[in-house]
Amino acid sequence: MSLTARDIAEITRLLEDSSFDELQLEIDGLKIHLRRSGAPVTAAEPVRAAAAAASPAPTATIAAPPAAVAVDPALVAVRAPLLGTFYRAPKPGAPPFVDVGASVEPDTIVGIIEVMKLMNTVRAGTSGVVREIRARDGTLVEYGETLLSIDPRVPG
């Protein structure tokens, strides 16, 4: 069997929406290992068929690049337009502007970057669905750092 990028995105969302940090999935010799908490998500690696040392294993390989989800070329990174402290919510305790799975439009606010008490809103810049939130709430983000990624193929 083969998985489409969309399937991977769905599986990722399963993990994001759960309370778990890692997910390992094996389907027909294809193993997918996903991990959250900022560490780059590892690739789906081909698994050798159990007793097939001699012949090349009939593996279903997910196309390069190896780090499947994190660098899915179709995902659009929302980058920090300036250095500052990133906030996911308009104020402490309030629900975040967006969560994984949220549909966004180009002008949807996805976060705030504070520079010297000046709040700068960050907008999605594209329409789609939020797939990953990389920047941690209340931490310093550098100029150009990826804050979150959006899948533009899914209608927002």
Added chain:
Amino acid sequence: MSIRRILIANRGEIAARIARTCRELGIETVLAASEADRESLPARLVTRVVCIGPAHPSASYLQPGTLVQAALGTGCDALHPGYGFLSERADFARLCEQHGLIFIGPTSGQLAAAGDKLAARAVAQEVAVPLAPGGEVSSPDAARELAARIGTPLLVKAAGGGGGRGMKLVERAQDLDAALELAAAEAGAAFGDTRVYLERFVASARHVEVQVLGDGTGNVVHLGERDCSVQRRYQKIIEETPAPGLSAELCGQLHSAAMRFAARLKYRGAGTVEFLVDVRRNEFFFLEMNARIQVEHPVTEAVSGVDIVAAQIAIASGQGLRLARGESRREGCAIECRINAEDPARDFAPSPGLVKAVRWPQGEGIRVDTHVEAGTRVPPFYDSLLGKIITHGSDRAQALARLRAAVAMTRIEGVATNLALHADLLADPEFAAGGVDTAYLPRLLGRRASAAVRHG
């Protein structure tokens, strides 16, 4: 309080210079780098790099809030502004002060006093430091009256300017009105301050400056003078110490004047008081105070043995002056060449690009301060300084011989440089004799141009 981690709010050779001293002192460093400088040599000398914005300095190195935020967000307790960019901006120092961040430099009040050229003239007057005849003018009538007293040629200068910026030369009295109007308009646009003043133009003079260190409570020491007379359009390209051929008496007067000026401000940190020296008339005039570390500081370090960046950090962390008055040693002579990515044959047009290969000189008495290595990209957004070659010798002849050899050894491929000009300068008998004035370099460039035409 002791300083544990410093944000370097600068780039290029001075960022590398600051990082090296911090490493020796066991202080951690965070480099605030623009997108163009993330992979630069200074970025490899620091503990951590943060990207503060795009390459253009107005969106990165000139953003006070971003730099302070970067320092606070990375746990720095101090910030070193280097030279240029925000280093002499009182509002930037104030922002640091307000956020409990140690600004490695003078107080915001001292920056304001040194940066306002009229206020600085007033301070000089209070402590009997000689000023070129002149003063503020508030109306065209007053200007004409003052101009008549000063005589021509004279300069119209911007109160908010400095380092040659915001200056107009008036050679005939009838040109005064137009120059005033133009200068005020330019000063308003460049510095947000339309105040201008007149000053006598000293055509043949030497540019001599005195390095001072102050502890912030009125104690000041000097580390001797530097002669920076080899300049073109107020851009220095060779500096040396001691100033050749100046009498010990005149030098003593310059040192004393600089110390009086700095003491009056209760100056904190490293600073330089600049003078114009008219050797024939044995007189000198206060020019301005540069309230920061200067590009040419290594010549002073070579003869005094003082690490000026370390001294700045010590003062900023409240350790005061490590040297008492008159204690600094002065051994031998030191000369510095500024190697710039600019093309003297094309009116010194900046020459950004990729440095394909580079060989910096090595040897006894040679120091090179640079951020440039093979593969370094010289972006078009910043100044064109590639590096500085400094030589030290037991006397001027030895320092000069070493510098000639060092410049001859240097190769930089991929960008145009002023290396050949330096080779000519150092070989020129007039420079070798010592004591040239600020008209010397333009004259030498004229000679080179006509020689090129003859040979071309």
